[in-house]
Amino acid sequence: MTGRIDAHQHYWRIDARAGCWPPPELDAIHRDFGPADLAPLLDAARIDGTVLVQSLPSDADTRFLLDLADETPTVGAVVGWVDLKAADAPARIAAFASAPKARGLRPMLQDLSDDAWIDDPALDRAVDAMREHALGFDALVMPRHLDALHAFAQRHPDLPIVIDHGAKPFIERGELQPWLSAMRRLASLPNLHCKLSGLWTEAGRSARANNVRTRTRPYVRALADLFGPQRLMWGSDWPVLRVASACGGYGEWLAACEDDCAQFLGPAALADVFGGNACRFYRIDAASRGA
Template identity: 35%
Template structure:
């Protein structure tokens, strides 16, 4: 069974979605479950995890509504202000929704490279533990030193790094990224998503081999039991079709045992997010 552990939905709003620039015309429109379901079926994907793209509780509620109406959406990673003084009240509210599995903050967009280490943010992460919610780590490589400290601090909390922390596939520069990733992976509570790769490469001229050295590091560091496939649809459409994106990961894991392939392509997502 294949589970796409990372994709998005939105009703395009030019003000709210200002990050979708003029050059991104292909995704400057609505992307809803009716658009994704046939794509998943065509690729034998049984279900997906919908991840927040906007930092608002309205986004969380929107994704939950979609998940409740579409059984192939197996879980939601939403947003809540983890720095808020009333965070426990908000988590108490959201704990009534079984399809809500965890939360994410767009840390890659924060100017403070040590944002994850803020005291108020840490209190929010601690509160997530009490309510059994996961946390998705979205960062750039220059923020990985803070991630190393962060995962050490929350060594019992289920954490997952999105998009391999967005290394530089275009130049193939491994060194600094690899050192941090290996250090972070020593913490057995941390997983990693094989996702978001094609849009961090040369979007018009990427080749499958561009990703192999980075995937090798991730496999060696995390092992097949802590990696998950994610498409990052529809953002991936800027550089590739869904079939190409899933093909990169399928081809890479094809040398592994059938059981290991199943873990990476779906089993680990089911376990990490406690999907039904």
């Protein structure tokens, strides 16, 4: 596989998000975002395709993303949402998987009241359906979910799982443990992958361009060491990245990650971290990108 891939970005319509995140006070992202907004950033960064990820736990939002992907050549894969514990979850998953660019599912674990929601045999039928349709699992988790995620991943060793945003470590307060130990356990499982995304946002609103690299580098190094050049994939988390605009924009986040990964993994790893791994995980090829 070839091509530079942004493994994590969002599009949304703000009028469909009443009562949901983002709140109006986050004015940098409290508006509509669509392909025309991202296109110049992709061109400037020489990014060939993206993975479009859900941001609402609704069938309507997933349908919106699938329809948008059909008309957007740069979208190579869609990660949607299905109620994985619904009685008809296998049928819903089959319907989702029938879309040309459907490649994965993501329950919004960080927003659920039960931190152990994922550690439940009630998900087994849904996971069987995901494997049947070659879908991956995006884990939107925080450090408090990592033990339950480990149990889930052990129960389903044949399910490809990718951890979004490095599991959102507490970068703002400089806390490495217990996040690091939990991530080490997860990285020991061969079906676990990780996205190098979202870290500037986790650095906090006080982070600025002159210190964000210092704050985030220990976490980037940890992810590089744990997941290596074959299981780490870069993502922008755009437009959420705009919340961290004081640190820089799309191109600055990309350049910082390229620099760190070249240092920690070697220049030869960049093709995989910034494209190849996402292409393999999400089964993206030139045809799925509309090329």
